[in-house]
Amino acid sequence: MKNNKLRPYIIAGLIAIAAYMVLLFGSDGGYLSNFIVYVCLFIIASQGWNLLGGYVGEISFGHAVFWGIGAYTVGLPIGYDLNISPLLLAFAGAAVAALFAWIISYPLLRVRGFPFLVGTYGLGVVFEKVFVASPKLFATKGVFVANDLNRFFLHGMIFVLMIVVTVGVKWLTDKDLGLRFKAVRDVPEAAEMVGVNIYHTKTAALVIGAFLCGLAGGLYVLYSGFINPTTAFDSSVSISILMGPYIGGIGTVLGTVFGTSIVIAIQEWARSALPFTGGQHMALGLLLIIIMMVSREGLFPGLRKLALKLSGKTKDKTKEKKAA
Amino acid sequence: MGGLTQTLLGGIGSGAIYGLMGLSFALIFGKLKICSYLNGDLSILAAYLCFWSFTLWHVEPFITAVVLCPLFFLIGYFVQTVFLKKFMAMEIWQGRYQSQIMVTWGIGICIMALEYMLWTATYRTMGVSYRNSVVRMGDIAVPYVDIWAFVVMLVVLVGVNLLLKKTTLGISLRACSNDRVSAMLSGINYQRVCAVTFGISAVIAVIAGLFYTLTSQVTPAVGVDLTFKGWMAVIIGGMGSLGGSIVAGIIMGLVEALTSYFWLPALKEVVLFVGLLILLIVKPSGLFSKSR
Numbered sequence: 001m002k003n004n005k006l007r008p009y010i011i012a013g014l015i016a017i018a019a020y021m022v023l024l025f026g027s028d029g030g031y032l033s034n035f036i037v038y039v040c041l042f043i044i045a046s047q048g049w050n051l052l053g054g055y056v057g058e059i060s061f062g063h064a065v066f067w068g069i070g071a072y073t074v075g076l077p078i079g080y081d082l083n084i085s086p087l088l089l090a091f092a093g094a095a096v097a098a099l100f101a102w103i104i105s106y107p108l109l110r111v112r113g114f115p116f117l118v119g120t121y122g123l124g125v126v127f128e129k130v131f132v133a134s135p136k137l138f139a140t141k142g143v144f145v146a147n148d149l150n151r152f153f154l155h156g157m158i159f160v161l162m163i164v165v166t167v168g169v170k171w172l173t174d175k176d177l178g179l180r181f182k183a184v185r186d187v188p189e190a191a192e193m194v195g196v197n198i199y200h201t202k203t204a205a206l207v208i209g210a211f212l213c214g215l216a217g218g219l220y221v222l223y224s225g226f227i228n229p230t231t232a233f234d235s236s237v238s239i240s241i242l243m244g245p246y247i248g249g250i251g252t253v254l255g256t257v258f259g260t261s262i263v264i265a266i267q268e269w270a271r272s273a274l275p276f277t278g279g280q281h282m283a284l285g286l287l288l289i290i291i292m293m294v295s296r297e298g299l300f301p302g303l304r305k306l307a308l309k310l311s312g313k314t315k316d317k318t319k320e321k322k323a324a
Numbered sequence: 325m326g327g328l329t330q331t332l333l334g335g336i337g338s339g340a341i342y343g344l345m346g347l348s349f350a351l352i353f354g355k356l357k358i359c360s361y362l363n364g365d366l367s368i369l370a371a372y373l374c375f376w377s378f379t380l381w382h383v384e385p386f387i388t389a390v391v392l393c394p395l396f397f398l399i400g401y402f403v404q405t406v407f408l409k410k411f412m413a414m415e416i417w418q419g420r421y422q423s424q425i426m427v428t429w430g431i432g433i434c435i436m437a438l439e440y441m442l443w444t445a446t447y448r449t450m451g452v453s454y455r456n457s458v459v460r461m462g463d464i465a466v467p468y469v470d471i472w473a474f475v476v477m478l479v480v481l482v483g484v485n486l487l488l489k490k491t492t493l494g495i496s497l498r499a500c501s502n503d504r505v506s507a508m509l510s511g512i513n514y515q516r517v518c519a520v521t522f523g524i525s526a527v528i529a530v531i532a533g534l535f536y537t538l539t540s541q542v543t544p545a546v547g548v549d550l551t552f553k554g555w556m557a558v559i560i561g562g563m564g565s566l567g568g569s570i571v572a573g574i575i576m577g578l579v580e581a582l583t584s585y586f587w588l589p590a591l592k593e594v595v596l597f598v599g600l601l602i603l604l605i606v607k608p609s610g611l612f613s614k615s616r
Contacts, residue, residue: 059422107604114563115604117425118555122597133590235548246426278440278544285433292427293407296419 009170013163037155037223039264040162041216046244046260047169047253048212052205053242054251055173057185058109062120063213063241065127066097068232070214072137073097075227079143086147090218097214098207105203112188121235128233142228145221158219165212170253172208181205182251213241240264243284247291249298258300326463331585332578337470338539339577340477344532345550346557346569347477348525351484353558354565355501356518358408359424362432364551366396366526367533369435371542372443374534375450385452389534393527400526403431404519412518432547439544447541455538473535480528481570487524497521556600561612568612 049063073093077084108119131137172178180201183191188198221227231237240263245251248259266287270280295302345364352358370392374385407427414420458465488494499507500517508514536542536550557576561568579599580592587595603611 057419057422059425107601111604111608114555115559115608118552118559119597119600119604121552122556122593122600126594126597129590129594133588250422276441277445278437280437281433281440282437285430285437288430289407289427289434292423292430293410296423 005174006167009167013167016163017159033155035264035268037158038220039261040158041220041223042240042244042264043162043257043260044158044165044219045213045216045241046256047165048209048216049241050245050251050253050256051169051173051181051209051212052202054245054256055178055181055185056202056205058112058116058202058206059242060120060238061117061235061242062122062124062238063209064233064235064237065120065123066101066210066213067217067220067237067241068127068131068229069097069100070094070217071221071227071232072131073214074218074221075143075145076137078145078147079138086145086149086222090215090222093218094211094214097217098211101207101210102203105199105206109202109206110199121238124233124235124238128229131229131233138228142226142231145225145227147222147225149222151223154219154223158223161215161219166253166257173253177201177204239284240267243288245298247287247299249300249302252298252300255298255300259298262299328585330464330466331581333464333466334470335578335581336574337467337473337577338580339574340470340473341532341535341539341550341573342553342557342576343477343570343573344480344528344535345554346561346573347481347484347566348528348532349554349558350561350566350569351528352521352525354563355488355497356521357420358404358412358518358522359421359428360522360525361425361429361551362403362435363525363529364549364554365432365435365439365547366399367529367536367550368542368544368547369439370396370530370533371537372439372448374537375448375542376443378450378452385450385534385538389530392530396526396530397523400523401519403428403526404522405515407431408518408522409515412515432551436544436547439547443544445543445545447543448537449541450537452538467539469535469538473539476531476535477570480531481566484524484528484566493517493520556596560600560603560610562610565610565612568610572611 045063045067048066049060053059070090070093073096074086074089077089078086104119104123108116132139173181180191180196183194183196184198184201191201192198217232224231243263244260245256246259247262248257249255263284266283267280270283274280274283291299295305345367348363349360352360370389373392374388377383377388378385408424411420411423411427414423454468456467458467459471486494488498496507496512496517499510499512500514504514532550536546540546553576554573557569557573559572560575561570561572576596579596583589583592583595
């Protein structure tokens with residue numbers, strides 16, 4: 001049963017890898033493969049956000065903080081000319097982000113809802129201000145991260161990591177932990193009654209999510225070769241991270257993948273097609289409003305519901321409604 | 325000593341703006357459990373409209389604000405009836421907050437984008453004649469605008485309280501706040517009450533925006549900042565207590581002013597936020613929350 005469930009994902013992944021290999025070696029690292037790498041990085045980060053925002057239901061406007069911590073953990077030692085392997089640093093950055101998330105969960109996650117939302121946004125502002133104001137952290141100059149990693153190797157690694165993370169999140173949320181997440185989101189009182197510790201469950205989601213965001217941030221620095229407070233902590237990074245799950249389908253793994261691809265594609269498209277300031281924001285804002293008004297759960301569950309409706313499987317539909 | 329007193333008075337002046345923002349959120353969140361994330365953008369839109377009419381036609385910003393109040397009341401009414409109405413019937417745990425936050429935030433982004441298109445990202449300063457005029461008390465100089473902000477904030481607070489206590493609308497609003505179903509059974513139009521309340525909250529946002537443009541420079545990105553400062557005031561003030569959010573706003577203004585005076589102005593938000601974290605550890609329900 002379980003194997004049957006996983007098989008489509010594995011086949012889809014293999015096909016995607018094959019297609020990607022053809023594309024990568026055909027286009028020798030041009031605009032398109034850069035674009036694919038950014039999409040993959042944001043998918044990793046969005047899966048991290050989705051664990052907390054989608055499965056547990058605590059919206060965070062500041063996952064850029066974990067992204068930025070991962071990025072600067074890679075950037076600072078290289079900026080100070082310490083001789084440490086960059087890939088090791090990327091994973092260390094993820095660990096530091098997870099540690100920071102664990103610390104920050106104590107004040108923020110004990111109360112449901114708003115303190116977390118406002119607090120995470122505030123964290124983003126605080127980190128940006130501190131990094132801008134302190135010359136020892138390279139202030140607004142930023143760090144140029146030169147490394148001798150093969151770009152093709154990085155491409156491949158980021159892509160494989162994206163698939164591993166997606167499958168891993170799917171596996172994790174199908175297990176006991178995922179059920180706990182959903183229980184805390186939907187009926188916290190009942191969850192508490194059967195012995196689920198709400199605070200610990202939320203913290204677990206936040207820490208795993210922060211690990212993924214930190215990893216994505218660190219790899220982003222290795223790939224782009226430059227980091228400054230704006231690309232690390234700005235609220236536009238948080239927006240890119242959290243918009244994907246909302247548009248694709250909140251609380252679904254594949255929806256996040258689709259949604260993030262759409263969001264990054266729109267951002268890139270708006271940069272060239274709507275050259276005036278604000279065009280990008282306008283496109284994303286309108287898309288968000290339309291998605292929320294038409295199909296509140298996002299594009300992917302909405303389309304699935306529509307397909308079920310058209311094929312006349314009313315039984316499955318009611319079953320899904322109960323599950324959701 | 326004069327410098328410190330001066331700083332404190334300035335802090336109260338800017339705190340009044342945060343208090344007004346907090347009040348506009350506390351009114352709809354505390355009473356009706358509607359979450360909005362666009363009031364900050366609405367007030368910056370109002371600020372830009374004041375700026376526009378002043379620079380183009382030399383209209384006094386206070387007069388513009390009087391005209392803008394009904395207009396923004398209609399905008400708030402429209403937003404609630406068109407975008408938020410379908411989420412009001414949901415129970416809170418069904419993701420009602422999430423939907424409301426994301427819709428209002430999307431509208432807020434669109435308003436911000438519109439401002440970028442119309443007025444670009446340049447910082448705008450409104451050059452009214454009384455911007456720099458002050459009242460002198462000994463060696464302390466208090467700007468007129470700060471005094472006005474404080475007085476208007478008190479007037480708005482008293483006005484909202486009177487509205488809640490004395491008028492039919494206020495009584496039906498409190499009924500909806502206590503028990504939605506019974507209120508609807510006794511013939512109160514719940515959706516209409518929500519829409520009118522959202523409109524009033526938008527009007528309060530306009531007043532905050534007016535004073536923001538009189539005391540600071542305006543750029544579209546400030547809208548999100550004001551939104552979060554307002555929510556911060558709501559959290560510090562205890563999740564929906566009206567007076568509490570006003571006091572919390574003034575405390576925030578004082579903290580910012582004192583940080584700028586004793587340390588770096590660039591770090592005032594850092595101190596403010598660390599203070600919020602400490603408060604959440606010590607007393608998660610906020611300073612003035614009603615006892616449970």
